[in-house]
Amino acid sequence: MAISNIKRFDAIVVGAGGAGMRASLELARAGLKTAVLTKVFPTRSHTVAAQGGIAAPLANSTEDNWHWHMYDTVKGSDYLGDQDAIEYMCRRAIEVVVELEHMGMPFDRLDNGKIYQRPFGGHTQNYGSAKMAMRSCAAADRTGHAMLHTLYQQNVRANTQFFVEWMALDLIRDPQDGAVVGVTALEMETGELFILQAKATILATGGSGRIFYASTNAFINTGDGLGMAARSGIPLEDMEFYQFHPTGVYGAGVLITEGVRGEGGYLLNKNGERFMERYAPNAKDLASRDVVSRAMTTEIKEGRGCGEHADHVLLKLDHLGPEVINHRLPGIREIAIKFANVDPIREPIPVVPTVHYQMGGVPTNYMGQVVVPEGNSMEAILPGVYAAGEVACVSVHGANRLGTNSLLDLVVFGKASGEQVIKDLRSMPSPHRSLPKDAGEATMARLNRLNTATSGERVVDVLTDLRRSMQAHCGVFRFPDDLIRGVEKMKEIEERSKRTFIADKSKVYNTARVEALELENLVDTALATIVSAEARKESRGAQARADHPDRDDKNWMKHTLWYKEGNRLAYKPVHQKPISVQTMEPKVRTY
Numbered sequence: 098m099a100i101s102n103i104k105r106f107d108a109i110v111v112g113a114g115g116a117g118m119r120a121s122l123e124l125a126r127a128g129l130k131t132a133v134l135t136k137v138f139p140t141r142s143h144t145v146a147a148q149g150g151i152a153a154p155l156a157n158s159t160e161d162n163w164h165w166h167m168y169d170t171v172k173g174s175d176y177l178g179d180q181d182a183i184e185y186m187c188r189r190a191i192e193v194v195v196e197l198e199h200m201g202m203p204f205d206r207l208d209n210g211k212i213y214q215r216p217f218g219g220h221t222q223n224y225g226s227a228k229m230a231m232r233s234c235a236a237a238d239r240t241g242h243a244m245l246h247t248l249y250q251q252n253v254r255a256n257t258q259f260f261v262e263w264m265a266l267d268l269i270r271d272p273q274d275g276a277v278v279g280v281t282a283l284e285m286e287t288g289e290l291f292i293l294q295a296k297a298t299i300l301a302t303g304g305s306g307r308i309f310y311a312s313t314n315a316f317i318n319t320g321d322g323l324g325m326a327a328r329s330g331i332p333l334e335d336m337e338f339y340q341f342h343p344t345g346v347y348g349a350g351v352l353i354t355e356g357v358r359g360e361g362g363y364l365l366n367k368n369g370e371r372f373m374e375r376y377a378p379n380a381k382d383l384a385s386r387d388v389v390s391r392a393m394t395t396e397i398k399e400g401r402g403c404g405e406h407a408d409h410v411l412l413k414l415d416h417l418g419p420e421v422i423n424h425r426l427p428g429i430r431e432i433a434i435k436f437a438n439v440d441p442i443r444e445p446i447p448v449v450p451t452v453h454y455q456m457g458g459v460p461t462n463y464m465g466q467v468v469v470p471e472g473n474s475m476e477a478i479l480p481g482v483y484a485a486g487e488v489a490c491v492s493v494h495g496a497n498r499l500g501t502n503s504l505l506d507l508v509v510f511g512k513a514s515g516e517q518v519i520k521d522l523r524s525m526p527s528p529h530r531s532l533p534k535d536a537g538e539a540t541m542a543r544l545n546r547l548n549t550a551t552s553g554e555r556v557v558d559v560l561t562d563l564r565r566s567m568q569a570h571c572g573v574f575r576f577p578d579d580l581i582r583g584v585e586k587m588k589e590i591e592e593r594s595k596r597t598f599i600a601d602k603s604k605v606y607n608t609a610r611v612e613a614l615e616l617e618n619l620v621d622t623a624l625a626t627i628v629s630a631e632a633r634k635e636s637r638g639a640q641a642r643a644d645h646p647d648r649d650d651k652n653w654m655k656h657t658l659w660y661k662e663g664n665r666l667a668y669k670p671v672h673q674k675p676i677s678v679q680t681m682e683p684k685v686r687t688y
């Protein structure tokens with residue numbers, strides 16, 4: 098039986114985080130009939146958790162410009178970032194932040210009324226000098242919350258149509274040329290299945306941090322856009338690069354923003370030593386995240402960890418004083434009291450590196466168009482489909498993202514993809530393409546299997562094994578035997594995920610069914626990550642291999658592409674040529 102519930106739009110955006118809502122705002126303001134699908138109420142999307150700020154070289158407190166920002170981002174990416182995309186992002190940063198300000202985003206202010214900016218890891222002045230740039234525009238330690246509410250209000254004003262608690266399941270592609278013509282989706286409240294047909298579909302489903310056991314990510318971050326893309330034949334790019342944030346609360350994983358170190362906090366080992374001075378003599382605690390996470394892990398491994406089990410380090414900020422902590426970091430104080438049982442006004446916070454951000458994703462160019470190898474081109478534009486935000490790999494973050502560059506990525510590429518859709522739709526014939534005859538059949542087959550299976554694997558068991566395997570085999574430091582074993586385990590987990598069953602077959606708000614469907618996306622994402630990591634025989638950015646400790650530009654200055662079909666890999670070149678400036682040549686990366 099085919100899906101008979103069909104809704105038609107000019108454009109669909111899957112995801113109502115910062116990227117999705119910045120894209121939909123552009124579309125709705127242009128008068129396009131725009132639908133936004135989201136698993137949760139828009140202002141509960143994970144962007145709400147972003148704390149420390151959004152990067153823009155406004156130069157409100159220190160000298161700054163986009164060239165320095167670009168240099169830091171290229172270096173931060175360990176030279177794997179595409180330099181054209183990085184230039185594009187850094188050049189549009191001031192514009193998009195000022196736009197947010199004019200929309201009403203409540204940034205903190207300096208005494209002169211300008212936006213308050215704080216230093217952040219890896220952001221420097223004058224092409225990597227020892228002086229840090231104050232580049233992160235912040236609304237206390239709740240910048241994402243402020244951004245998301247601002248964008249939601251503007252979208253309501255622009256008549257964006259929200260489909261809240263709707264889960265997109267699969268992309269629908271036209272078999273003639275592969276163009277994406279819409280998505281299938283589950284309305285969670287009723288359990289009804291729909292086809293949402295559109296001339297343009299933007300994926301903005303965020304990250305997939307839940308493939309790991311200890312993560313700063315929300316439970317909804319299950320890599321759905323990645324699964325949708327992979328199942329429909331689109332490769333996933335650079336999935337091996339997963340960022341560990343240095344300061345997750347020990348035992349809970351909840352994030353303590355790098356803004357704490359930006360305000361003057363620092364890390365200590367069990368001897369009370371400020372150990373980052375040894376690993377990064379210039380930037381110290383504000384070195385890039387991969388560098389700080391590795392230093393912390395080394396301290397713990399070498400026996401200088403704190404606590405009964407010597408398995409964490411301490412983040413000290415009491416010297417900042419109650420006024421700074423209460424005014425600039427109120428959320429952090431609350432988190433420390435609730436999750437670590439310490440008041441940072443008096444005591445240090447126990448912290449460990451925690452999984453945080455996926456640098457890889459659905460391959461796009463800097464207009465948000467999804468690009469795939471086809472014929473002679475490694476980057477042919479796939480019609481009808483775009484991606485923005487953490488689900489996308491533009492690639493501006495390369496092998497390692499700098500803090501505050503993600504919120505910037507959301508608004509720059511959210512806006513850019515919206516602009517590109519408007520341009521593309523203007524040149525398209527006005528009626529929608531007809532839907533392919535088998536539209537929705539793959540989705541129905543997945544759901545039918547779940548609806549009829551009466552025994553098999555429990556979703557929670559497969560999920561727990563998946564997360565534990567990723568945590569054990571694909572961590573801050575990666576070992577060859579672990580990776581090989583991890584790939585085998587993930588293949589077994591993939592097989593088990595095909596035999597899952599749910600006991601509750603009811604339709605109305607059946608979260609068991611949603612979790613079973615999410616598991617399929619997590620499996621694809623985890624498999625892509627570990628297979629890509631095992632294959633890359635070098636250390637670069639977030640990938641630190643014990644057997645190949647150095648970066649190998651000769652053999653590995655290239656992007657990975659993972660295909661679900663055949664679980665195979667391909668590679669494509671890095672864009673080392675920026676748009677208007679000279680290439681920033683790879684150098685040894687020190688801070």
Ligand SMILES: Cc1cc2nc3c(=O)[nH]c(=O)nc-3n(C[C@H](O)[C@H](O)[C@H](O)COP(=O)(O)OP(=O)(O)OC[C@H]3O[C@@H](n4cnc5c(N)ncnc54)[C@H](O)[C@@H]3O)c2cc1C
Pocket residue numbers: 111112113114115116117134135136137139142143144145146147148149150151152240241263264265266301302303304313314315317318321322352354453454485486487488500501502503504505507
């Ligand atoms: C704790 C924390 C703090 C951070 N702090 C900062 C910071 O200070 N600065 C910075 O630059 N970056 C920060 N980051 C990173 C940054 O917040 C994220 O990368 C970014 O918010 C992701 O935004 P997004 O729009 O791509 O996705 P999200 O905000 O995660 O939104 C995803 C959307 O997709 C929807 N969705 C997902 N799957 C489906 C589906 N199948 N069907 C329908 N809808 C779906 C969800 O409902 C949601 O609306 C932080 C990250 C974390 C975890």
